[in-house]
Amino acid sequence: MNRVYVVICLLIGLTSCTSKFSKIQKSNDYEYKYKMADEYSTAKKYVYAQQLYEEVIPFLKGTSRYETLFYKLAYSYYNQEDYVNAENLFKTFTETFPSSNHAEECEFMRALVFYKQSPKVDLDQTNTTKAVGLLQAFISTHPTSSRVKEATDLIDACREKLELKEFKSADLYYNLGFYKAAAVAFNSLLEDFPDSKHGDEYKLIIIKSDYKYAELSYEIKQKERFEKVISEYSDFKERYPDSKLINDAKEYNTLAQNFLNNIKK
Numbered sequence: 001m002n003r004v005y006v007v008i009c010l011l012i013g014l015t016s017c018t019s020k021f022s023k024i025q026k027s028n029d030y031e032y033k034y035k036m037a038d039e040y041s042t043a044k045k046y047v048y049a050q051q052l053y054e055e056v057i058p059f060l061k062g063t064s065r066y067e068t069l070f071y072k073l074a075y076s077y078y079n080q081e082d083y084v085n086a087e088n089l090f091k092t093f094t095e096t097f098p099s100s101n102h103a104e105e106c107e108f109m110r111a112l113v114f115y116k117q118s119p120k121v122d123l124d125q126t127n128t129t130k131a132v133g134l135l136q137a138f139i140s141t142h143p144t145s146s147r148v149k150e151a152t153d154l155i156d157a158c159r160e161k162l163e164l165k166e167f168k169s170a171d172l173y174y175n176l177g178f179y180k181a182a183a184v185a186f187n188s189l190l191e192d193f194p195d196s197k198h199g200d201e202y203k204l205i206i207i208k209s210d211y212k213y214a215e216l217s218y219e220i221k222q223k224e225r226f227e228k229v230i231s232e233y234s235d236f237k238e239r240y241p242d243s244k245l246i247n248d249a250k251e252y253n254t255l256a257q258n259f260l261n262n263i264k265k
Helices: 002-026 030-042 046-060 066-078 083-096 103-116 126-141 148-175 179-192 199-215 219-239 246-264
Strands: none
Touching (some): 002 030, 030 046, 030 066, 066 083, 066 103, 148 179, 179 199, 199 246, 219 246
């Protein structure tokens, strides 16, 4: 009985809210609608706020209050997690009101919206890339902004995700035994993320890939491919002289050297 009573109360409350909102919508007093939209927004009832803001916009367009209304409308979509419409509104705001006190904030929010739409690592990362681009542009345009630190942190988070996705693709080549493709992919990964904390790990996999590729090659091709292993090891030592993996890399260098010495004999 208690559960039934709770459900009935909820239904009555919902019907009451809907009935009240319908009455507001039917009103011809746009000032009243604007006031109620603000109240709904304060109460975090963003669906109602958004609908009323949109009904008021035609009456305030071209007035001094239009900017504030547009700003509130953008946030009403953002707070509903309707990021596609929110992004469009934040973008339009910065283009329409470039001198506004909210322009910098809306630039940042547009970038943040793309960050919010960034999917899991295994999915397409177009939104992640867009977020990085817009956040970098924001930092360049507003280097003294109080939001620079947050923007930088978001860029770091995005780049970690992009790096992980690229790593997974490269690692798949290695695990499938496509060693030439793995070496190319990990080299590309190092070029894209030269300051990665995993750089020495990637370089070691390149050395291992090159060695395995040379080992499986036709005899006529082996000399030049083992020489590449030695070249990659030299680069490893130069780039990561203090790496804990240097002895692992050295093992492959020694194996390659031994193979070349046997050829000379």
